[in-house]
Amino acid sequence: MSHIFGPVPSRRLGYSLGIDAVPFKVCTLNCVYCQVGRTSVKTLERKQWIAPQAILDDLRNILAKEEKIDFITFSGSGEPTLNSALGEMIGRIKDMTSTPVAVLTNGTLFHLPEVRRDVIEANVIVPSFDAVSPDVFARLNRPHPELTVEHMVEGLKLLRKEFRGQIWLEVMIVKNINDSMDELKKIAAALHDISPDKIQINSVFRPAAERNIEPALMETLELAKVLFGETAEIIEEFRSDRHNAVVDDIKGAIIQLIKRRPCAVGDISKSLGIHEAILTTHLEILLQEQRIKEVIHRGIKFYQT
Numbered sequence: 391m392s393h394i395f396g397p398v399p400s401r402r403l404g405y406s407l408g409i410d411a412v413p414f415k416v417c418t419l420n421c422v423y424c425q426v427g428r429t430s431v432k433t434l435e436r437k438q439w440i441a442p443q444a445i446l447d448d449l450r451n452i453l454a455k456e457e458k459i460d461f462i463t464f465s466g467s468g469e470p471t472l473n474s475a476l477g478e479m480i481g482r483i484k485d486m487t488s489t490p491v492a493v494l495t496n497g498t499l500f501h502l503p504e505v506r507r508d509v510i511e512a513n514v515i516v517p518s519f520d521a522v523s524p525d526v527f528a529r530l531n532r533p534h535p536e537l538t539v540e541h542m543v544e545g546l547k548l549l550r551k552e553f554r555g556q557i558w559l560e561v562m563i564v565k566n567i568n569d570s571m572d573e574l575k576k577i578a579a580a581l582h583d584i585s586p587d588k589i590q591i592n593s594v595f596r597p598a599a600e601r602n603i604e605p606a607l608m609e610t611l612e613l614a615k616v617l618f619g620e621t622a623e624i625i626e627e628f629r630s631d632r633h634n635a636v637v638d639d640i641k642g643a644i645i646q647l648i649k650r651r652p653c654a655v656g657d658i659s660k661s662l663g664i665h666e667a668i669l670t671t672h673l674e675i676l677l678q679e680q681r682i683k684e685v686i687h688r689g690i691k692f693y694q695t
């Protein structure tokens with residue numbers, strides 16, 4: 391199986407070619423809003439979960455064919471900083487291409503000097519930070535028992551000092567979990583200390599690991615934006631277009647895309663450069679073959695494996 395997916399249309403990174411640096415689903419957290427599903431291996435163990443050479447070979451082949459990629463992004467099915475070869479991989483990607491590299495991370499391991507060293511050559515780091523109160527952290531992110539918010543804040547502050555690229559910190563706000571005024575103010579104070587370049591406020595716009603969670607109200611997101619300061623923005627839906635992608639195996643490409651995260655037909659269309667009408671036929675066949683499922687989330691139909 392390829393460790394590379396996409397390019398997927400990302401709200402933050404344009405057309406982002408994703409790299410899975412750990413297998414499904416190895417993570418330090420088990421967030422209730424995770425789009426990938428529940429964590430099966432909750433761990434702090436750093437090792438070569440996937441051999442770097444396998445990832446780099448896949449990437450080289452894909453870069454030779456792809457026309458437009460805005461970012462190469464470590465993200466995927468778990469926490470990429472758990473791969474102890476992350477630094478080596480970023481360095482070798484930099485030798486291979488001038489496309490910028492982003493790391494989407496849950497930000498839990500930056501208190502470790504070796505993790506900060508590993509990301510130092512990336513262009514953008516997008517860490518998450520959703521809670522300050524231990525009980526809210528426990529309910530929302532369901533962390534490994536040895537992780538603490540204090541470690542996270544300390545690690546992110548050190549990262550800010552040492553890392554020369556951009557830090558775009560994401561705060562996911564979930565209704566009735568971390569959307570109280572008290573928690574938002576505590577998050578705002580921590581963000582002030584961490585001082586990222588941008589703060590991106592997000593909510594549950596896609597199907598998540600737990601079905602009973604809901605997005606925060608737009609008024610809450612607006613309030614968070616005010617509290618978090620002038621670098622804060624509410625992430626808007628990705629709007630872009632792509633017409634000339636070459637897709638050899640449409641059904642295979644759909645499955646590769648949606649196994650990473652649930653997608654609406656519009657997302658699949660933008661990512662693969664295929665008209666929605668053509669995709670609909672392929673999606674119907676895949677549904678009949680029971681290779682994919684459809685889920686309705688807040689009135690929008692998403693496809694997932």
Ligand code: SF4
Binds near residue numbers: 420421423429467495
């Ligand atoms: S959202 Fe990210 S950090 Fe949270 S469980 Fe999923 S992969 Fe891990």
